[in-house]
Amino acid sequence: MQAEIEAFRDQAIDLSHRIHGMPELGFAEFNSSREVANELRAAGFTVTERAFGLDTAISAVAGAGSFKAIVVAEYDALPELGHACGHNLIAACAVAAAVGLKGVAEQLDLTVEVLGTPAEETGGGKILMLEQGAFIGADMAMMIHPAPFEDASPGFLASTGFSFEFSGKSSHAAASPWEAANAADASTIAQVAVGLLRQQLPNDTRVHGVVTNAGSAANVIPGRSAGVYGIRAQTLADLEDMVPRVEACFTGAALAAGCTVELEWELTYPNVVQSPRLASLYQQNAEALGRSFPQDPEARAFRASTDFGAVSQVVPSLHPHVKICDSPVSNHQSAFTEAAASERADHALIEGAIAMAWTVVDAALSRIDSADDRGR
Structure with a gap:
């Protein structure tokens, strides 16, 4: 052989x-x-x-x-x-x-x-x-x-992931910023919330992601931002415990920025x-x-x-x-x-x-x- x-x-x-x-x-x-x-x-x-x-x-x-x-x-x-x-x-x-x-x-x-x-x-x-x-x-x-x-x-590790999209309202960044609901801010708030959450996570738990779109012009407050995130944990049970905690970072960010958010979940990979x-x-x-x-x-x-x-x-x-x-x-x-x-x-x-x-x-x-x- x-x-x-x-x-x-x-x-x-x-x-x-x-x-x-x-x-x-x-x-x-x-x-x-x-x-x-x-x-x-x-x-x-x-x-x-x-x-x-x-x-x-x-x-x-x-x-x-x-x-x-x-x-x-x-x-x-x-x-x-x-x-x-x-x-x-x-x-x-x-x-x-x-x-x-x-x-x-x-x-x-x-x-x-x-x-x-x-x-x-x-x-x-x-x-x-x-x-x-x-x-x-x-x-x-x-x-x-x-x-x-x-x-x-x-x-x-067990893992899952999701894509996210914040929807707000675009406006001129100088002429009428008060009319906007800044979707890029929502992405930033979510990233900060995840970063703070990491302090309390077990050693083998991972949360990581990227923003793929958050506007394209400095003089336009973006009404849309999007990206993808992943969550990993030691076991499927640990992963299930993590999902609502990470999800809350995004729903809370939407609320704080005056936006809405949609999450689309991927398949879950068992450990x-x-x-x-x-x-x-x-x-x-x-x-x-x-x-x-x-x-x-x-x-x-x-x-x-x-x-x-x-x-x-x-x-x-x-x-x-x-x-x-x-x-x-x-x-x-x-x-x-x-x-x-x-x-x-x-x-x-x-x-x-x-x-x-x-x-x-x-x-x-x-x-x-x-x-x-x-x-x-």
């Missing part, structure tokens, strides 16, 4: 670089998803494009065994930054691991399915796919994410429930390839969110980090975009694919009990 993945090295790296060179936003990954589908089809997988009702979702299946392992691919990019989260590597790593697993599927009584999942950054593609029946019947699900450190079982047993297997396999897992304070402090959390609530799951660069370079930075197409990243891609494939094999051999293996 390792030999098959090593033989696929050049194709996997080329796939990673092709996706990296054509960054596409969530639900618009038409070229990237096609590239992944074509590679899997050429490798002998039965491929379904536009799977589960999404134009850029993929299902690719090999084997017909009783143990079903799902390997997850992502390929969406970030606005302006491109692949600053390294989803090109996630996709190529999933394909390479699956190619290796296909050769042992019959021997292991294994079904391996690659799911190409759109819109992880925003849009919750995996959540939408779950609603349409994806991941059902799986004994395990796994993906590998690039980062500036190795971590077999990183923590991921990731990592399988301790899968994490142990993966770390052993990665260490066998020469990768190390030091006690890294930065790794322990790193917090993000992913729609893979929804998968982990229903299927024994693992979402480890593989190191492709060194701090202070980190995800969602332009320097990470460069790192995601580096020789070091290419090396991590292949070793990550081998470690993931070995972990699937170990899980298939030990027949992990899905009822007891979610670490709850």
